Amino acid sequence: xxxxxVVSGLAMGAIYAVVALGYAFVWKTMSLVNFxxxxxxxxxxxxxxxxxxxxxxxxxLLAAVCAAVVMACLGALFSRIVFARLQGQRAxxxxxxxxxxxxxxxxxxxxxxxxxxxxxxxxFGFDTVRLGxxxxxKQQILVIIVVSVMMMAHLFCVTR
Amino acid sequence: MIGKIMLAVAQDRETxxxxxxxxxxxxxxxxxxxxxxxxxxFLFFASIKMLLxxxxxxLGSIGGTFFGALVVVGLPEALxxxxxxxLALFGLGVMIILLVVPRGLGVFADWILAPWLPGGMKxxxxxxxxxxxxxxxxxxxxxxxxHAGTARVTSPISSAQS
Numbered sequence: 447x448x449x450x451x452v453v454s455g456l457a458m459g460a461i462y463a464v465v466a467l468g469y470a471f472v473w474k475t476m477s478l479v480n481f482x483x484x485x486x487x488x489x490x491x492x493x494x495x496x497x498x499x500x501x502x503x504x505x506x507l508l509a510a511v512c513a514a515v516v517m518a519c520l521g522a523l524f525s526r527i528v529f530a531r532l533q534g535q536r537a538x539x540x541x542x543x544x545x546x547x548x549x550x551x552x553x554x555x556x557x558x559x560x561x562x563x564x565x566x567x568x569x570f571g572f573d574t575v576r577l578g579x580x581x582x583x584k585q586q587i588l589v590i591i592v593v594s595v596m597m598m599a600h601l602f603c604v605t606r
Numbered sequence: 607m608i609g610k611i612m613l614a615v616a617q618d619r620e621t622x623x624x625x626x627x628x629x630x631x632x633x634x635x636x637x638x639x640x641x642x643x644x645x646x647x648f649l650f651f652a653s654i655k656m657l658l659x660x661x662x663x664x665l666g667s668i669g670g671t672f673f674g675a676l677v678v679v680g681l682p683e684a685l686x687x688x689x690x691x692x693l694a695l696f697g698l699g700v701m702i703i704l705l706v707v708p709r710g711l712g713v714f715a716d717w718i719l720a721p722w723l724p725g726g727m728k729x730x731x732x733x734x735x736x737x738x739x740x741x742x743x744x745x746x747x748x749x750x751x752x753h754a755g756t757a758r759v760t761s762p763i764s765s766a767q768s
Contacts, residue, residue, distance in 0.1 A: 528705065535708045538661050543704040545654055549697030557690055 457586035460593035482548030490517040495566040506569040669719040670712020
């Protein structure tokens with residue numbers, strides 16, 4: 447039972463770690479704290495699930511790549527237009543501007559995709575791998591692997 | 607930056623105490639006015655809004671804070687007609703204001719209020735001086751040169767700058 451909880455916690459923690467990675471990356475490269483980070487997580491999730499996976503009915507991998515490309519473009523645009531201008535400003539100004547943008551993203555997701563929560567089962571559905579007494583879902587394994595690779599890439603990018 | 611601010615507060619006991627006093631005063635007056643308090647009265651968003659009033663207005667500007675409050679309270683009301691879009695537009699509007707006038711709307715308010723503020727006009731000229739401070743420095747250096755070499759030119763200027 448404890449092992450089960452630990453595995454689930456690891457998968458969930460890996461997702462939080464990506465958010466933290468986002469903070470760290472923005473801080474390291476632009477010396478800003480991005481208070482819209484949570485919304486930067488939510489909005490692409492909606493873009494991925496609602497637009498690419500459910501509306502356009504793309505297969506998982508293609509939908510993921512499309513969402514990543516679209517969000518990378520939007521992120522680059524945002525960093526050029528907003529972050530670059532906030533860099534020389536006071537910390538409070540940067541914080542509040544990002545909070546304002548977070549509000550915009552959150553409301554934007556609600557306006558575009560509606561307030562109802564969406565259901566998406568991922569590529570593996572509820573498939574699990576049995577490891578002794580543990581039942582680890584394939585989704586969790588995928589999450590942990592992807593996040594580990596991202597961490598390595600981040601480490602390489604920032605400390606190079 | 608934030609660490610520096612905290613350090614400043616730690617070193618300036620009076621400011622820190624004043625902040626506590628003002629907060630307590632606001633809380634007491636609030637309780638008197640509404641006759642009802644609860645721990646949920648001021649949510650995180652409320653503190654963000656109040657911070658927003660000050661920052662949109664311009665830090666350290668009293669007239670600007672008035673403008674800031676006007677924007678933070680008035681903007682959602684003005685956008686009320688947009689129904690579902692209004693919070694999104696509010697967030698975007700706040701960001702745009704902060705990007706376009708990062709020093710706050712107090713720039714206008716201070717300009718209007720300058721004749722009535724203590725030292726208001728003087729502060730305006732000081733700000734103007736800040737722009738061509740380098741030019742002045744050069745002139746001062748040039749003026750100081752013929753005199754004795756002991757004259758410290760930089761100290762009065764740097765104190766005037768701050």
